[in-house]
Amino acid sequence: MAPEPIFEHEIVFDPAHAADALRSLPTAAGIVALFGHASTDRPHLLKAANLRRRLQSLLEPTEGQTKRLNLRDRIARIAWREAGSDFESLLLLHRAMSVAFGADEARKRMRLSPPYTVRFAAENRFPRIYVTNHLRRRSLPTTFGPFASRFAAERYCEAVEELFLIRRCYLELHPSPDDPGCIYGEINKCMAPCQERCTDEEYSAECMRVLNFLQTHGASRIGELEAERDEASANMMFEEAAAAHARVSKVKAAAALADDLVQPLSDLRAVLLMPCPSRADEDAPHVAAFQIADGCIRGPQRISLLGVRLAREQAEVGSSLFAQPMMLAPVPLEGETPVEATPNETAANKREIAAANASAEERMLLAITELENGSSADDMTELGDHLAMLKRWYYRPEKQRTGAIFFRERDSWPVRRMIRAAARIAAAASPTATAAPPAAAPASTT
Structure with missing residues (x-):
């Protein structure tokens, strides 16, 4: 299958008719490529929240002397593609730059670097945890991230180390009773395997508790301590119960330092719902779905909200019963039969017909299935780029995300929460949007 073209529209740019050319550009978000007169010139690539306004600042005539960049005399062609969100624009820009300049140059231009993670060194005889931004494929199941910054990863790593007795040194250990050890062994914050103060089995058991803590966001350790607290309280040992309760609070504080996004990179599974550009041939609002799988971003997949009443319209009714979108099941009119695919239909047309006859929940699951069949990152550098773009979006202030x-x-x-969020996203992206028309006579369901 041929790859999807990056740019959907292209025009010839003449400085003498710059105003006419700029009027043909949309006011939506997206990416744009400015091509020079020579075929060997590399394009000038950028993303913008408003393509027309951005290019007006670059291509309109300037008055008097100014230091503002102006490219009107160097541009021969303009190509662009609309995007529904800044996140989609970022992905498109990364793809366009990788094609035009190569992956390494695109990484430098976009200032992408692998995010910091906490790795559990399971391959070592005496495992430890440490902060790194170097990704290795064989270590992805025991690499937890991405974190917002190196400081956030180090803070979480130190908080976890305070809860367990694993080593913090980075040396290759050769256990011996004559080993001088370190300060952590002296203050009983390490099992000191270097001095043979524990067996390999005992140290491995402590390491498994650490790994379970990382995999469950602290739930495994919290469960152990809560059981100890409840048992002590039942036996009227209130001092021990109070001490266990204090340890529970400490563990919860440490676990809270890792956001929901911090997971084993090999098991990171999430779906992002974003606004998407509207099309003239569509009779219902749509949202774009992206999937994060194995650290790779796949998509977008357009999802129709046909049969979903938007929250904006329901709020106008003035009843608290309409606080959330309502699923409207399409019911065929009397004498009307659902659309069926003929044997000669293509696979893409069959999927569209199946989606038209499906409910909102089925369309959402169908889109996720399509995304799960996508390809993964070819190498660790590409994986690092995808995680960096995901981190850049996720750790923004919530009002800017x-x-x-x-x-x-x-x-x-x-699925139900995803559909409700999709309706809110579509309503926010289209302030004038009203109800999405149902496929046929609707029957409301609760």
Whole structure:
């Protein structure tokens, strides 16, 4: 299958008719490529929240002397592609730069660097945890991240080390009773395997508790301590119960330093819902879905909100019963049959027909299935780029973060919450949007 073209529109630019050319550009977000007169010139690539306004500042005539960059005399062609969100623009820009300049140059231009993670060194005889931003494929199951910064990762790592008796040194250990050890062994914050003060089995058991803590966001350790606290309280040992309760609070404080995004990179599964550009042939609002799988970003996949009443319209009714979007199941009219695919239909047309006859929940799950069949990152540098772009979006202030993210819960997706979020995103992206028309006579469900 041929790769999807990066740019969807292209025009010839003439400085004498710059105003006419700029009027053909949309006011939506997206990416743009400015091509020079020579075929050997590399394009000038950028993203913008408003393509027309951004290019007006670069291509309109300047009055008097100014230090502002102006490219009107150097540009021969303009190509662009609309995007529904800044996140999608970032992905498109990374793809366009990788094609035009190569992956290494694109990484430098976009200032992408692998995010910092906490790695559990399981391959060592005496495992430890440490902070790193070097990704290795064989270590992804025991690498936890991404964190917002190196400081955040180090803070979490130190908090976890305070809860357990694993080593903090980075030396290759050769256990011996004559080993001088370190300060952590002296103050009983390490099992001191270097001095043979514990067996390999005892140290491995402590390391497994650390690994379980990292994998469960502290839930494994919290469960142990809460059981100890309840048992002590039942036996009227209130001092021991108070001490266990204090340890529970300490563990919860340490676990809170890692956000929900911090997971084993090999098991990181999430779906992002974003606004997407509207199309003239569509009779209902859509959202764009992206999936994070194995640290790689896949998508977008357009999801129709046909049959979902938007929260904006329901709020106008003035009843608290309409606080959330309502799923409207499409019911065929009398004498009307659902659309069926003919044997000669292409696979893409069959998927579109199946989506038109499906409910909102089924369309959401169908889109996720399509995303799960996508490709993963070819190498660790590409994986680092995807994680860096994900981190750049996720750790923004919530008011500046467009879209919503959902994590897989107990081998299933929170489909109902995802549909409600999709309706809110579509309503926010289209202030004039009203109800999405149902496929046929609707029957409301609760």
